[in-house]
Amino acid sequence: MEGTATAGFIVAQLEATPAAPAAEDATPPADAAHGELAGVVIEEHATEDHGGTFPPFDSTYFASQFLWLAISFVVLYLLMSRVIIPRIGGILEDRRDRIARDLDQAGRLKQQSEEANAAYAKALSDARANAFRIAAEARDKAKAEAAARQAEIEKNLDGKLAAAEERIAEIKAKALADVGAIAADAADAVVERLVGLKASPSELSDAVTAARSGGAGNA
Amino acid sequence: MELPDPIHQFEIKEIISLNLGSTNISFTNSALFMVLAVLFGCGFLLLASSRRKLVPGRWQSSAELVYEFVANTLRSSAGSEGMRFFPLVFSLFLFILMVNLFGMVPYFFTVTSHLIVTAALSVLVIGLVIVYGLYRNGLGFFSLFVPHGVPGVILPFVVFIEVLSFVSRPISLSIRLFANILAGHITLKVFAGFVVVLGSLGWYGWIAAVLPLILTVALTALEVLVAVLQAYVFAILTSLYLNDAIHPGH
Numbered sequence: 028m029e030g031t032a033t034a035g036f037i038v039a040q041l042e043a044t045p046a047a048p049a050a051e052d053a054t055p056p057a058d059a060a061h062g063e064l065a066g067v068v069i070e071e072h073a074t075e076d077h078g079g080t081f082p083p084f085d086s087t088y089f090a091s092q093f094l095w096l097a098i099s100f101v102v103l104y105l106l107m108s109r110v111i112i113p114r115i116g117g118i119l120e121d122r123r124d125r126i127a128r129d130l131d132q133a134g135r136l137k138q139q140s141e142e143a144n145a146a147y148a149k150a151l152s153d154a155r156a157n158a159f160r161i162a163a164e165a166r167d168k169a170k171a172e173a174a175a176r177q178a179e180i181e182k183n184l185d186g187k188l189a190a191a192e193e194r195i196a197e198i199k200a201k202a203l204a205d206v207g208a209i210a211a212d213a214a215d216a217v218v219e220r221l222v223g224l225k226a227s228p229s230e231l232s233d234a235v236t237a238a239r240s241g242g243a244g245n246a
Numbered sequence: 247m248e249l250p251d252p253i254h255q256f257e258i259k260e261i262i263s264l265n266l267g268s269t270n271i272s273f274t275n276s277a278l279f280m281v282l283a284v285l286f287g288c289g290f291l292l293l294a295s296s297r298r299k300l301v302p303g304r305w306q307s308s309a310e311l312v313y314e315f316v317a318n319t320l321r322s323s324a325g326s327e328g329m330r331f332f333p334l335v336f337s338l339f340l341f342i343l344m345v346n347l348f349g350m351v352p353y354f355f356t357v358t359s360h361l362i363v364t365a366a367l368s369v370l371v372i373g374l375v376i377v378y379g380l381y382r383n384g385l386g387f388f389s390l391f392v393p394h395g396v397p398g399v400i401l402p403f404v405v406f407i408e409v410l411s412f413v414s415r416p417i418s419l420s421i422r423l424f425a426n427i428l429a430g431h432i433t434l435k436v437f438a439g440f441v442v443v444l445g446s447l448g449w450y451g452w453i454a455a456v457l458p459l460i461l462t463v464a465l466t467a468l469e470v471l472v473a474v475l476q477a478y479v480f481a482i483l484t485s486l487y488l489n490d491a492i493h494p495g496h
Contacts, residue, residue, distance in 0.1 A: 081253065081256075082256040082257045083256055083359060083360045083361050083424070083428060084361065085258070087270060088258045088270060088274055088276070089362045090269045090270060090271055091258075091270055091271045091272050091273075091274055091276075091277065092258075092276050092277070092360060092363055093362060093366055095271075095273065095274070095277030095281070096280055096357075096363055097366075099277075099280040099284045099341075100280075100284075100337065100341060100367075102284055103288065103337050103340070103341055104333060104334065104337045106284075106288045106292075107336055107337045107340070108333035108337075110292065111288065111295070112313075112332065112333055112336065114292075114295050114298070115295050115309060115310060115313045116313070117298070118295060118298050118299075118302075118306070118310065119310060119313070119314070121298075121300065122300060125300060
């Protein structure tokens, strides 16, 4: 109970405190409009330990505040425009330039690497084509050589075959020629045995020839 | 126990008292934090970029990030021609950002919690828009107030609204930043004050203080976000207004 009562008292006191200067606030703007005469009145008030005016509207220090504001702000402005802004602006500018330059270089390097890549791919495909060509050439050459050798061997074999056939024909002819003589001998022996006469060789050969041609004619 | 005064944090104290005639031009806590913000902001960017590495380290990377962030904001709003105002927009962004973030440190003074500062920056922006707009486009700059394709009958009305919206720009630009920071810091102070006051009441106070403590932590995170966001909002609005000066025809 006691606590709430105290709090109530404080609130009441609080409301009173800001209200007091607020009530007096109404005068200073009007004072400022009135000029010097009002200024003197306010100065009298101000000397009484702020009892009179709300400090922000106390014109006693308007000139002082204005002067020191002007001095400090001009110093600030000069430092800003002469030193600070060029410096920080320069830093940012440098960085922008540097980044642009680096990006530029990166782009250039990328292009270079792409070119190198393209060149490599081209070299690779060239080499592959070359390899195919060489392989094809080698194959063709080997094929041609094989064909040539085959032809040579065939030719050789043909020659041998022809020689062999020739010899066979020769032997055959010789054998055929011998057949007459053998027949005459046989006929001679047959005649001598049967008849007991000795036939002349010319008669024998004529007879053999006639028989053979007759035989041949019959065949 | 008294609740801490949430307005006290906005008081200006003289560090070195200076007078020019009858005008007080003292070096105050406000001036100190303006100077600190400039030193810190420039020191960070200069040190982070001092090695000029091609591959940035953590610090250089964050400096480049801020640079590119503001540059992209300006370029997307005002085109490449708007980039001539890059030093100004970057300076505004960095100054407001540093001053707001310094304000989040306990016991530090928040420069942007004073309307004169935000108003001066807004007037600088709008003044530049008008001067450059007239220099570049001549009287064509005033075509800014005459949208295309509006029927003649309602044109005066539309022009009136356009002029009004242009005139309200420096006001909204300055009030937005000022009010966000002021309100945020007051709220933060009030909730943090609750924790202290409740904590002094004994064990039941400690229990009651948990809620404002959680809120204070959450609000601190929110205020850091607001500090960054308002710097960004100021920079992007500056870019959009400069775009009007460069391309007044809608």
